[in-house]
Amino acid sequence: MKANISGFPEFLPNEQIVFNRILQSIKDHFELYGFVPMETAAVEKVDVLLAKGNDNEIYGLYRLADKSSKKDLGLRFDLTVPLARYVSQNAGDLIFPFKRYQIAPVWRGERPQYGRYRQFYQCDVDIVGDGTLSIDHDAEIISLVTWALSTLRVPDFHTKINNRKILTGFFSQLVEPNKLIDAIRLVDKSDKISPEEFESGMIELLNNEKDFSKVKTFLETDKRGSMEEILNWLQSLSLGDEFAQGVEELSTVVQILRKLGLSNERLKISTKLARGLTYYTGTIFETVFDDIKDVGSIAGGGRYDDLTTTLGNSKKYPGVGATIGISRLVPKFIELGMVTVDKKSTADLLITVQDRSLVPYYMKLANKFRALGIKTETYLQDKPLGTQLTYANKKGINLVLIANEMEILDSKAIIRNLKTREQKVIRTEFIGNEVKQIFDSFA
Amino acid sequence: MKANISGFPEFLPNEQIVFNRILQSIKDHFELYGFVPMETAAVEKVDVLLAKGNDNEIYGLYRLADKSSKKDLGLRFDLTVPLARYVSQNAGDLIFPFKRYQIAPVWRGERPQYGRYRQFYQCDVDIVGDGTLSIDHDAEIISLVTWALSTLRVPDFHTKINNRKILTGFFSQLVEPNKLIDAIRLVDKSDKISPEEFESGMIELLNNEKDFSKVKTFLETDKRGSMEEILNWLQSLSLGDEFAQGVEELSTVVQILRKLGLSNERLKISTKLARGLTYYTGTIFETVFDDIKDVGSIAGGGRYDDLTTTLGNSKKYPGVGATIGISRLVPKFIELGMVTVDKKSTADLLITVQDRSLVPYYMKLANKFRALGIKTETYLQDKPLGTQLTYANKKGINLVLIANEMEILDSKAIIRNLKTREQKVIRTEFIGNEVKQIFDSFA
Numbered sequence: 001m002k003a004n005i006s007g008f009p010e011f012l013p014n015e016q017i018v019f020n021r022i023l024q025s026i027k028d029h030f031e032l033y034g035f036v037p038m039e040t041a042a043v044e045k046v047d048v049l050l051a052k053g054n055d056n057e058i059y060g061l062y063r064l065a066d067k068s069s070k071k072d073l074g075l076r077f078d079l080t081v082p083l084a085r086y087v088s089q090n091a092g093d094l095i096f097p098f099k100r101y102q103i104a105p106v107w108r109g110e111r112p113q114y115g116r117y118r119q120f121y122q123c124d125v126d127i128v129g130d131g132t133l134s135i136d137h138d139a140e141i142i143s144l145v146t147w148a149l150s151t152l153r154v155p156d157f158h159t160k161i162n163n164r165k166i167l168t169g170f171f172s173q174l175v176e177p178n179k180l181i182d183a184i185r186l187v188d189k190s191d192k193i194s195p196e197e198f199e200s201g202m203i204e205l206l207n208n209e210k211d212f213s214k215v216k217t218f219l220e221t222d223k224r225g226s227m228e229e230i231l232n233w234l235q236s237l238s239l240g241d242e243f244a245q246g247v248e249e250l251s252t253v254v255q256i257l258r259k260l261g262l263s264n265e266r267l268k269i270s271t272k273l274a275r276g277l278t279y280y281t282g283t284i285f286e287t288v289f290d291d292i293k294d295v296g297s298i299a300g301g302g303r304y305d306d307l308t309t310t311l312g313n314s315k316k317y318p319g320v321g322a323t324i325g326i327s328r329l330v331p332k333f334i335e336l337g338m339v340t341v342d343k344k345s346t347a348d349l350l351i352t353v354q355d356r357s358l359v360p361y362y363m364k365l366a367n368k369f370r371a372l373g374i375k376t377e378t379y380l381q382d383k384p385l386g387t388q389l390t391y392a393n394k395k396g397i398n399l400v401l402i403a404n405e406m407e408i409l410d411s412k413a414i415i416r417n418l419k420t421r422e423q424k425v426i427r428t429e430f431i432g433n434e435v436k437q438i439f440d441s442f443a
Numbered sequence: 444m445k446a447n448i449s450g451f452p453e454f455l456p457n458e459q460i461v462f463n464r465i466l467q468s469i470k471d472h473f474e475l476y477g478f479v480p481m482e483t484a485a486v487e488k489v490d491v492l493l494a495k496g497n498d499n500e501i502y503g504l505y506r507l508a509d510k511s512s513k514k515d516l517g518l519r520f521d522l523t524v525p526l527a528r529y530v531s532q533n534a535g536d537l538i539f540p541f542k543r544y545q546i547a548p549v550w551r552g553e554r555p556q557y558g559r560y561r562q563f564y565q566c567d568v569d570i571v572g573d574g575t576l577s578i579d580h581d582a583e584i585i586s587l588v589t590w591a592l593s594t595l596r597v598p599d600f601h602t603k604i605n606n607r608k609i610l611t612g613f614f615s616q617l618v619e620p621n622k623l624i625d626a627i628r629l630v631d632k633s634d635k636i637s638p639e640e641f642e643s644g645m646i647e648l649l650n651n652e653k654d655f656s657k658v659k660t661f662l663e664t665d666k667r668g669s670m671e672e673i674l675n676w677l678q679s680l681s682l683g684d685e686f687a688q689g690v691e692e693l694s695t696v697v698q699i700l701r702k703l704g705l706s707n708e709r710l711k712i713s714t715k716l717a718r719g720l721t722y723y724t725g726t727i728f729e730t731v732f733d734d735i736k737d738v739g740s741i742a743g744g745g746r747y748d749d750l751t752t753t754l755g756n757s758k759k760y761p762g763v764g765a766t767i768g769i770s771r772l773v774p775k776f777i778e779l780g781m782v783t784v785d786k787k788s789t790a791d792l793l794i795t796v797q798d799r800s801l802v803p804y805y806m807k808l809a810n811k812f813r814a815l816g817i818k819t820e821t822y823l824q825d826k827p828l829g830t831q832l833t834y835a836n837k838k839g840i841n842l843v844l845i846a847n848e849m850e851i852l853d854s855k856a857i858i859r860n861l862k863t864r865e866q867k868v869i870r871t872e873f874i875g876n877e878v879k880q881i882f883d884s885f886a
Contacts, residue, residue: 002533012533013537013543017480033813033819036460041452044447055507056508059504062505064502065498066499085447090455093455134823137823256802259807260806260810346480381577394538397477
């Protein structure tokens, strides 16, 4: 992978083919669940972006020729805020629960660093309800993401799950209401900072310094055994209504996922999971590799019940969704040699040209193969046959058609397999199913 | 179609499905010709954009939080300039002739008007040579675009073809070198302005006012009969080497296309065709509907021999390419009722839920159908069966699976066709090929 501008990665063609193949597989899974494609414009109004975004990250737009122009437009930083805006605007034309996927680039004006891009793809899948949305959909989304990732044959991974209400319920016992978001943000960062930094930061927020040990114990779910043991422990805590509701929601989602076959290796409750974005209100989850640490999360998402209302719509359209971070995954797969970036081009057959005065004939011949669904190139540069065969070899096109003037007059051509060096003579008058069968058996 | 921000169109889901279907068909055609997918970042350096773009049209980027930041980045306004930049940078890793397609949005900061968008898709297909590129590729590109459009079953269309060398050769006899580009721009605009405006504008540029009649006669190719007659006439004119070379190139391309079956109805030589962009150096073409006038061109392109050198590369990578204007086409097709925007969702089957305590069972059942490639939704909202069937009807899902607790215990379920009202009982233990056959015969 290369980059023209730091943070804006670009693939070479063979890498792009791998990327597209993975994207297509994810898309197929989304459609197998009945999600419809949707595409919002890349550009949003700045006030919509700022309602849920951090202005550090947002790119604004201006017309080069017109520096005094109104600066009211910017590039989207995720696909969830545009979804909420779209649903608010088009609710009358949508069928609820509205299930859509969107696979598209987003932009963040960050300083580029390893694995952090300023343009990257998100594969988002969301379900939005009209007024209400069953908690079962939270389990459905996690199940879909797990299944989509499994069939990509990626290395072992697991999904951490939590509920925002558990975090807010717990911390509202220990900090002032106006410090709640800061406390959750600090939990979100806890894996990236030192234990000392975490401790001093948290003590600053707590009403009572002595509560830090409670916080520490509460966040150490990974030492508490199976999901069922963790759920039992959480259910035993009396930390108010919001906390109890969060535990109940978590329990429902986990139980469904257990029955769908997700083991304790694949699904782990983590009270430390917070997710950075502020719009989550219930279930939150994040999928990470078991052993590969430096790619961060490979998927993540959660429940957002109030996103449309914070965008100014009086009506509630609660949603739950996930995003798969394909832009970080694919380069990692390539780096680890987990996907084969071979020189296979998209062409199956190269028609070589030996008599330049007959170029239209060769081009017509190519069209006959294309009509059969065979991806076919015609070599149109004025080069000797040897150069044409080298081109086929370089591009990984295994089959070439060779015909000189005499053979053309005789309606014959040779198809040669460059790997096995076998060749067969075909008749060129009628290139139909018969030739296709010869072709397939040969390819 | 709706727009959140004027000039930034957004589809409703059913329209998006139509749009994606058309895009997929175009992509399939590109791949049948052996083109590989490529994707450049949406963001380019401003100096690259300005080398061939009009600053009126270009959107620059800035970070919202940081208004004094370097303003050196902007959004691409087409896909050809990024291609030339990409080829210059990655030539060592590419195989030439490099054949790539890119289907992606571009942005232009124009005042929005009917059919003019500020964000729109381009479907670009280009062939780039290393040093040289055979003129035969010009014919190949036009043939590909014609074929791709034909199979979309669009209304009758034809392709106008010309050669920039013919225009520059002709006008270099009549205007000063520094007025050449203005003269060609004026020709490009001639269909959009009044004959009087064209005349006065042209007379201002001409060395000799009396030459206007020559210009007028020269541009009236549509009155001169068949392509062969026009070529004969052009060949009879003595207007210098560049002109003669342009006529020869045009003749080569037209002859190949004639032999590939393009009739005088489908292909028309037009000396009036100029194409706005400045990077074209040879063949230029534009495809328009015969009878639908208000969508402008549906495809267009041409040869650009010097694009990489104007971007500062000392080496020449001549290219020829086309772009299909899908963003304008699809809304027009929908408006004219030429494509069916039905309520067909992407799901084939809806699993209804009658016993909410058995939700995981229904979800597992759905997975079994998905494993067979059947697009399946599970209805997870807590609603009576009637509401669930209404949902299926609204979304155009014809088949529903219905099973109550008793049936589930008995490993049975009913599949009902909502259109024909037929229904069949299936066994749910093994949902394999047998069920798939029942399913297919039934759907």
